[in-house]
Amino acid sequence: MTGRRGLDRRSFLQGGAAALGGAALALGGRELVEAAGGPVPGGGATAGGAPGAPTAPDDAVGRATEGFRGTRQAGVATPPQASAAFVALDLAGDVDRAALVRLMRIWTDDIERLTSGRAPLADTEAELAAVPARLTVTVGFGPAALAAAGVDEASVSWPAALPPFGIDRLEDRWSGGDLVLQVCADDPLTVAHAVRLLAKDARSFAEVRWVQRGFRRAVGTTPSGTTMRNLMGQVDGTANPHLDVDANLIWREDGSTSMVVRRIAMNLDTWDELDRDGREKAVGRRLDTGAPLTGGTEHDEVDLEAEDEHGLTVVAPFAHVRRARTDDRAQRFLRRGYNYDDAPSGGAVSDSGLVFVTFQADVEAQLVPVQRRLDELDLLNEWTTPVGSAVFWVPPGAGSGEILGQSVLGG
Amino acid sequence: MTGRRGLDRRSFLQGGAAALGGAALALGGRELVEAAGGPVPGGGATAGGAPGAPTAPDDAVGRATEGFRGTRQAGVATPPQASAAFVALDLAGDVDRAALVRLMRIWTDDIERLTSGRAPLADTEAELAAVPARLTVTVGFGPAALAAAGVDEASVSWPAALPPFGIDRLEDRWSGGDLVLQVCADDPLTVAHAVRLLAKDARSFAEVRWVQRGFRRAVGTTPSGTTMRNLMGQVDGTANPHLDVDANLIWREDGSTSMVVRRIAMNLDTWDELDRDGREKAVGRRLDTGAPLTGGTEHDEVDLEAEDEHGLTVVAPFAHVRRARTDDRAQRFLRRGYNYDDAPSGGAVSDSGLVFVTFQADVEAQLVPVQRRLDELDLLNEWTTPVGSAVFWVPPGAGSGEILGQSVLGG
Numbered sequence: 001m002t003g004r005r006g007l008d009r010r011s012f013l014q015g016g017a018a019a020l021g022g023a024a025l026a027l028g029g030r031e032l033v034e035a036a037g038g039p040v041p042g043g044g045a046t047a048g049g050a051p052g053a054p055t056a057p058d059d060a061v062g063r064a065t066e067g068f069r070g071t072r073q074a075g076v077a078t079p080p081q082a083s084a085a086f087v088a089l090d091l092a093g094d095v096d097r098a099a100l101v102r103l104m105r106i107w108t109d110d111i112e113r114l115t116s117g118r119a120p121l122a123d124t125e126a127e128l129a130a131v132p133a134r135l136t137v138t139v140g141f142g143p144a145a146l147a148a149a150g151v152d153e154a155s156v157s158w159p160a161a162l163p164p165f166g167i168d169r170l171e172d173r174w175s176g177g178d179l180v181l182q183v184c185a186d187d188p189l190t191v192a193h194a195v196r197l198l199a200k201d202a203r204s205f206a207e208v209r210w211v212q213r214g215f216r217r218a219v220g221t222t223p224s225g226t227t228m229r230n231l232m233g234q235v236d237g238t239a240n241p242h243l244d245v246d247a248n249l250i251w252r253e254d255g256s257t258s259m260v261v262r263r264i265a266m267n268l269d270t271w272d273e274l275d276r277d278g279r280e281k282a283v284g285r286r287l288d289t290g291a292p293l294t295g296g297t298e299h300d301e302v303d304l305e306a307e308d309e310h311g312l313t314v315v316a317p318f319a320h321v322r323r324a325r326t327d328d329r330a331q332r333f334l335r336r337g338y339n340y341d342d343a344p345s346g347g348a349v350s351d352s353g354l355v356f357v358t359f360q361a362d363v364e365a366q367l368v369p370v371q372r373r374l375d376e377l378d379l380l381n382e383w384t385t386p387v388g389s390a391v392f393w394v395p396p397g398a399g400s401g402e403i404l405g406q407s408v409l410g411g
Numbered sequence: 412m413t414g415r416r417g418l419d420r421r422s423f424l425q426g427g428a429a430a431l432g433g434a435a436l437a438l439g440g441r442e443l444v445e446a447a448g449g450p451v452p453g454g455g456a457t458a459g460g461a462p463g464a465p466t467a468p469d470d471a472v473g474r475a476t477e478g479f480r481g482t483r484q485a486g487v488a489t490p491p492q493a494s495a496a497f498v499a500l501d502l503a504g505d506v507d508r509a510a511l512v513r514l515m516r517i518w519t520d521d522i523e524r525l526t527s528g529r530a531p532l533a534d535t536e537a538e539l540a541a542v543p544a545r546l547t548v549t550v551g552f553g554p555a556a557l558a559a560a561g562v563d564e565a566s567v568s569w570p571a572a573l574p575p576f577g578i579d580r581l582e583d584r585w586s587g588g589d590l591v592l593q594v595c596a597d598d599p600l601t602v603a604h605a606v607r608l609l610a611k612d613a614r615s616f617a618e619v620r621w622v623q624r625g626f627r628r629a630v631g632t633t634p635s636g637t638t639m640r641n642l643m644g645q646v647d648g649t650a651n652p653h654l655d656v657d658a659n660l661i662w663r664e665d666g667s668t669s670m671v672v673r674r675i676a677m678n679l680d681t682w683d684e685l686d687r688d689g690r691e692k693a694v695g696r697r698l699d700t701g702a703p704l705t706g707g708t709e710h711d712e713v714d715l716e717a718e719d720e721h722g723l724t725v726v727a728p729f730a731h732v733r734r735a736r737t738d739d740r741a742q743r744f745l746r747r748g749y750n751y752d753d754a755p756s757g758g759a760v761s762d763s764g765l766v767f768v769t770f771q772a773d774v775e776a777q778l779v780p781v782q783r784r785l786d787e788l789d790l791l792n793e794w795t796t797p798v799g800s801a802v803f804w805v806p807p808g809a810g811s812g813e814i815l816g817q818s819v820l821g822g
Contacts, residue, residue: 062632082629083599124683125644127699131632188494188599188626192642192752192763196679199760211754215599218493218629221473221542231603233536268607272535288538341603343622349610352603 061186061219062131068115070397071255073404075138076334076359077243080228081184083191084214084338086261086355087199088142088177088390089206097149097409103205104139104403110201111137111404114194123197133187135194139404140259140392144178151408158258158393159363165375167386174263174388177209182259182357186219210388212263214338214355227290227298231339231352232266232383234283235290238298239325241332250334252361254407255396260360260367263340263388265353271383282379284321292321318379324370333360333367353384363391472597472630473542479526481808482666484815486549487745487770488654491639492595494602495625495749497672497766498610499553499588499801500617508560512820514616515550519814521612522548525605534608544598546605550815551670551803555589562819569669569804570774576786578797585674585799588620593670593768597630621799623674625749625766638701638709642750642763643677643794645694646701649709650736652743661745663772665818666807671771671778674751674799676764682794693790695732703732729790735781744771744778764795774802 066074095103110120115135119126143160146153153160161176181198185191191213199208216228230236241249251257271279280286284293284302292302294314302321306314315322337356344351360366374381395405403409477485506514521531526546530537554571557564564571572587592609596602602624610619627639641647652660662668682690691697695704695713703713705725713732717725726733748767755762771777785792806816814820 059632059634061629125642127644128640128642131628133629133632187629187632188752189628189640189642189750190632192750192761195752196642196761196763200683203760207758208755208760213752213754217542217600218472218544218598220469220471220630221544221598221601222470224469229539229600231536231539231600231607233538272611339600339603341599341606341624343624344619347618349614349619350603350607352607 059131062133062190063117064134064186065116065132066134066136068112068136068398069400071399072251072257073138073255073394073397074115075136075182075184076250076257076336076394078134078136078184080216080336080338081134081136082186082216082218083188084182084184084355085191085195086210086212086214086357087181087183087195088209088211088261089179089181089199089202090209091144091148091178091206092204095148095205099205100145100149100405101403101409103202104405104409106201107137107139107198108398108403110197111139112398114197120197122201125193128189128193131187131190133185133190135183135185135190137194137198138182138184138259138394140180140182140394141405141408142176142178142180142390142392146393146408148178149405149408156256156393156408159391161391162260162262162363162371162389163368165371165386167375167381168389169385169387170389171387174210174212175390177390177392179206180259180261180390180392188215212261212340212355212388214340216338228337228339230266230337230354231268231341232271233279233287235285235298236354237335237337238285238290239332240334243334246332249330249332249361249366250359256407257359257361257394258363259392259394260356260358260363261388261390261392262356262386263353264356265351265385265387267383267385268350268352269348274383281316281319282382284315284319293319316379318377320374320378320380323373323376323378326370326373328369331366331369333358333370353387356386359394470542473544473601474528475545475597476527476543477545477547479523479547479809480811482810483662483668484547484549484666484805484808485526486547486593486595487661487668487747487805489545489547489595491627491747491749492545492547493597493627493629494599495593495595495766496602496606497621497623497625497768498592498594498606499620499622499672500590500592500610500613501620502555502559502589502617503615506559506616508820510616511556511560511816512814514613515814515816515820517612518548518550518609519809521608522550522815523809525608531608533612536604539600539604542598542601544596544601546594546596546601548605548609549593549595549670549805551591551593551805552816552819553587553589553591553801553803557804557819559589560816560819567667567804567819570802572802573671573673573774573782573800574779576782576797578786578792579800580796580798581800582798585621585623586801588801588803590617591670591672591801591803599626623672623751623766623799625751627749639748639750641677641748641765642679642752643682644690644698646696646709647765648746648748649696649701650743651745654745657743660741660743660772660777661770667818668770668772668805669774670803670805671767671769671774672799672801672803673767673797674764675767676762676796676798678794678796679761679763680759685794692727692730693793695726695730704730727790729788731785731789731791734784734787734789737781737784739780742777742780744769744781764798767797770805 113120117132119129183191183194227235227237290298294303294306337354342351398404524531528543530540594602594605638646638648701709705714705717748765753762809815
């Protein structure tokens, strides 16, 4: 947790903040010291803080780090960072278990350095590594990587792909992959630098298959704990399981999990034709607060039985929230998605959507039943189209001296 | 300067900060109150600040606004925001002066609302407008827009395009355009929403020709006043003119200016083959600090005469800094570029570069001579390739009751 510049987030928080005149800024469920009061270029005065008091650096967001070593990989339970890139790679034909071990040895070392704000040994742009900004890199294995490692897929009880759905319009260029890197940080330059370095590391082992970049609100722009909004304007990700109470839904006992990445294109042109009332009925939630149409606030339960004055259910049979919801508490999963907004082509106004990302202990038991229900009926399908899909096994975290994937690769 | 939620940056700074226990955070030359101390989810304690003292919101970055009305458009002298999109549009064949007036009336009203955190009248995702995050939208006119307005290009003494350079490998898909929108904010979702809304506004007048998105370090990640780094790892933009002292280099008397947008692709694969010494010689500056190789700190003058122990100039004849520099103080311009890092294709590791953006009163007197020298000789040309180029006339700002482009369009 200690960055190169010697800022340890925890001890800074516990001991240093008061002395520095800083104040804790709660951002998405984590504690982070937001420091202030450096010199103002142009001779402007600083406001606040006792005159002459020592001031904390104004780059606290950049210095913050997330731990790397542990029984679970970072980037899953980590409060979502503002910027992300998902990079899928195809293995070269000659990559065997020994080659995978070599790649994981390099990646493990480089990820540990990058996430602590230190430049990897082969980093040719070392200065770009000095801003960790809560960088996490999460590595996942596709079917071919497990096969190359000599692992029986069944032994990780993990499907190679989701079953086909009627709503799918999957494109090869956004689907599949033998390995995946999920690279997240509160700064897009940090993400870009880490992606390039790790992709270069893999050059003699694999080729980049696809890259999907995404974003959420920047740090400091919305009150702490705000659920993100997607580009349809909806509050997105309200009903996530609790990271501690529901840990068994997210993780397996050995610290592994699985990651699903689906690219969901939004047809914002036809979505625009729908008025606010129609939009709220399609989702079953209010647009302004994200609260269920049956009342309360964002995190209150939706009342699926409630009827309006005509005796019709308030939440329509086709509403997204009704179709996604279940009384089976086991059919839940952790959503950790990002917006995308790419350059449009062919006269379109925009090319936008959601990189829908989920983590769950068991894809088939938790995610697939929900996706099946949404495939059968969900009014939102009118304006959203899955154009990419991939499933990866996420090995446990690397303990001290271990490499990522150690449990299946050995060292 | 007052956002919808009633936060006036200036008065907040002057009066509210001390009372709120906040501290001024200097970000890129501006003063911004970074407030802290909201509730910490999960019951964590807050650090710093007197117990029980009122706390400021933790969304100060999101609430900050830049003024819109004035004799000069915002987004030029404005300290660069973290996220940007450049959108070029092609006018429909039937757009005449009256149609342009209609479009500018809509854009002017919508930009004024968006930049103050209020949703435009036709905004179908009104909630996304609530986070201005220092949003600015700068509008520029290409040759066809001036022709449609019945304006003689010569009367704005502004070239339709840069002269061709030997290093150019320009692609149509990144070049030209009849209108341009430069949309910048400290939050990428704010940029995406504004771009979509303004592109929709223009739907019956013009078609999107190209969109280029870019980024700099996120707010709070680097110390205030830090010059940005590009994806080659270089400090980029050191020698900018002073906004006040050199105002005549940036603006014309009427408040207009011109904007050049060039897409500069970086060949990071071959750049990687160069060691640090070679890189520093190519640029003429140190990689770690951006200081000239002849000593001092980043903003010190380079000594072009200094010799090493072999009697050779320290800054080589081919070095970028020597070729770009001139004793003619009139040959300067305001650089306000952004990094880009798009998804690679065809097995490449990355597709990265710089959206090189300049503002200057006179393109031909200020920018072209420098570009000519760099075209003749600049070792950096080995690793950089201009693939897009466009020049726009940026009309004066809209005063109260005026529309953008009023001076050439009338009202």
